[in-house]
Amino acid sequence: SQTIHQWPATLVQPVGSPLSLECTVEGTSNPNLYWYRQAAGRGLQLLFYSVGIGQISSEVPQNLSASRPQDRQFILSSKKLLLSDSGFYLCAWSPPGRSSGNTIYFGEGSWLTVV
Amino acid sequence: AQSVTQLDSHVSVSEGTPVLLRCNYSSSYSPSLFWYVQHPNKGLQLLLKYTSAATLVKGINGFEAEFKKSETSFHLTKPSAHMSDAAEYFCVVSVGGSTLGRLYFGRGTQLTVWP
Numbered sequence: 001s002q003t004i005h006q007w008p009a010t011l012v013q014p015v016g017s018p019l020s021l022e023c024t025v026e027g028t029s030n031p032n033l034y035w036y037r038q039a040a041g042r043g044l045q046l047l048f049y050s051v052g053i054g055q056i057s058s059e060v061p062q063n064l065s066a067s068r069p070q071d072r073q074f075i076l077s078s079k080k081l082l083l084s085d086s087g088f089y090l091c092a093w094s095p096p097g098r099s100s101g102n103t104i105y106f107g108e109g110s111w112l113t114v115v
Numbered sequence: 116a117q118s119v120t121q122l123d124s125h126v127s128v129s130e131g132t133p134v135l136l137r138c139n140y141s142s143s144y145s146p147s148l149f150w151y152v153q154h155p156n157k158g159l160q161l162l163l164k165y166t167s168a169a170t171l172v173k174g175i176n177g178f179e180a181e182f183k184k185s186e187t188s189f190h191l192t193k194p195s196a197h198m199s200d201a202a203e204y205f206c207v208v209s210v211g212g213s214t215l216g217r218l219y220f221g222r223g224t225q226l227t228v229w230p
Contacts, residue, residue: 006158034216043205043220044159051215059214090158098215101147101166106158 002027006091006107013114019064019078021110023091026072031093033074034104035066038088047089050074051096086114117142119208121221129229134193136224138206141187148189149207150180153223159205165189176200201228 006023013019025031032051036044046059048066056066063082067075074091091107122137140146147166151159163174170182180191189206206221 032215043207043222044218046214046216046218049214049216057215059217088156092216094216101164101209103149103161103164104209104216104218105161106151108158109156111156 002093002105004091004093004105004107006110008110009108010111011113013081013112015083015114016080019076019081019085019112021076021089021091021112023074023076023107024072025074025093028072028093028095030071030096032096032102033068033072034092034094035064035074035076036090036092036106038090038109044090048076081114083114086112088112117146117208117210117219119206119219119221121204121206121224123224124222125225125227127227127229128196130198131195134191134196134200134226136191136204136206136226138189138191138221139187140189140206140208140219142208142210144210147209148180148182149209149218150174150178150189150191151205151207152202153205154202162191162204196226196228198228198230201226 003026034049035047038044050068089110092104094102094104118141120139149164150162153159162178163172165172165182173179178193203223208219
């Protein structure tokens with residue numbers, strides 16, 4: 001069966017410091033990978049998605065970047081964090097392909113607090 | 116344009132009584148519909164999904180939902196609530212042709228279960 005791991009679960013970082021959130025998926029090949037951010041009382045905002053190694057699409061301009069160095073590894077990064085980067089970040093995966101019926105499976109999430 | 120409306124922000128039920136969480140959607144195309152559950156500080160877990168097969172969809176933990184195209188609804192039900200069902204529930208729409216990973220979320224329904 002497929003599993004998704006995301007870490008760290010909680011992170012407190014000072015303004016201006018770098019960020020690295022990591023996500024790995026097991027039990028599948030060539031998954032679509034995603035990073036979302038969740039604001040309180042709202043749904044998820046898609047930040048980045050990737051259909052393959054080195055292929056990253058950004059949905060919103062922001063202080064963050066993403067990379068996919070391996071097939072099942074997805075990293076969310078920032079060189080200098082802003083206070084507004086605080087939030088709950090979720091990594092997710094779906095089977096390859098673009099069918100709208102493909103289920104998106106979420107990791108446990110990472111709480112980022114920028115102080 | 117796509118949108119999802121969860122008609123109740125909070126629902127409270129007693130343990131052992133039925134649960135009804137309401138969801139209406141608007142979509143220009145034939146959508147795929149999902150219900151996810153989120154426990155505090157956790158990722159989203161898929162309960163069930165509809166992708167144009169049977170209109171009555173059975174999910175995990177005794178939940179089911181019925182797709183009614185004429186009413187543009189996808190309400191989530193469970194015959195008998197359990198304390199462990201207390202969580203936030205999201206109705207989600209995915210549309211073919213949209214950006215990969217672009218999901219349309221309702222604002223969520225917080226389910227409280229009283230002993």
